[in-house]
Amino acid sequence: MDVNPRKIPTQRRARATTDAIVEASTQLLVEGGYERFTTARAAERAGVSVGSLYQYFPNKAALAAAVIDRCCDEFTVALEQALAGRPRITLAECIRAIVDVILVSHQIAPDLHKVVIELAPRIGVADKTDSMNRRMAEGIEAVLRLHADEIAPEIDLSTAATIIETLLVALSHRAAMAGRQEQNDVIASETTCMITRYLAAG
Template structure:
């Protein structure tokens, strides 16, 4: 099945239309699930005609893939901003920003996060989420290297970045998939902060 967009918006009005379609798709997916949602329901929610929708997306699978792509893009932009060196001047700042990003701020809401986790493998686009993971590891490694003088000397920065990303991803995913309320639990954020801090500062 073709899941590629038929065309990309170029003008501001067209971009606004596509944004409305994608947001409408997210809302319908969350309300009705992938099996039940239709392009007609998306068009209705987005406030556009079905014909307009089909100018950009050939079918509902293409709409769902567009949602995965949009959420992945938004995640990476927010993640890079959260660990921006102008905001994270110390390693403590970076750890707090990382934990806040994963468990507090919800730049991608738990509901949308869960939607992406379920849809990506089903639609054969799990490679999109793998690109996100690899990019996040690179951002983390760069962040750690900026603060190498604050980190235990025996820590391998590349390994540490992978370890931290894997740990945070696993905690966030488990919470999102089993009990989204856990992502709002202060104790989980505190324990994650302590875990990362002890690892980086003591090397244990």
């Protein structure tokens, strides 16, 4: 299954066209799922011809992959922004910032999050979400290293970052699949407390 774009837009107008197509595809996937999703419907929703769409995307799998790409990129940027400047605050505040991005103010809406979870392995692009998760763990590890003096010396920071990332991703996926995002504030508080206690020195 070819999920790669036919060509990468370089001019502003071409980028605007592909952005519109990806946004239309996102809406359609959330509204009707992958089975009802077609390139013709995506082109119609985006206000472009099917021929224009095919200049960039060979099939609906490539469109879905582009949606997943954009979701992963947007989430990674949101996490990096949340962690920027964190050396000035405590470890507990950093952990809460990480938890908030992943569980509370997740940049991927719950319905779209569910689409990404289900579609990535189905169309053979699980490596995209895996890469996002690795970048998430790396970001968490970087924060932990900045606060190493607040963390128990026997804890391996790389391992701890992987554990925290795995826990938070599992919780966010479960919330998305269950449609219980309204409970995330409570879950975030409890999770922050649990992680902070796990890391705490003394």
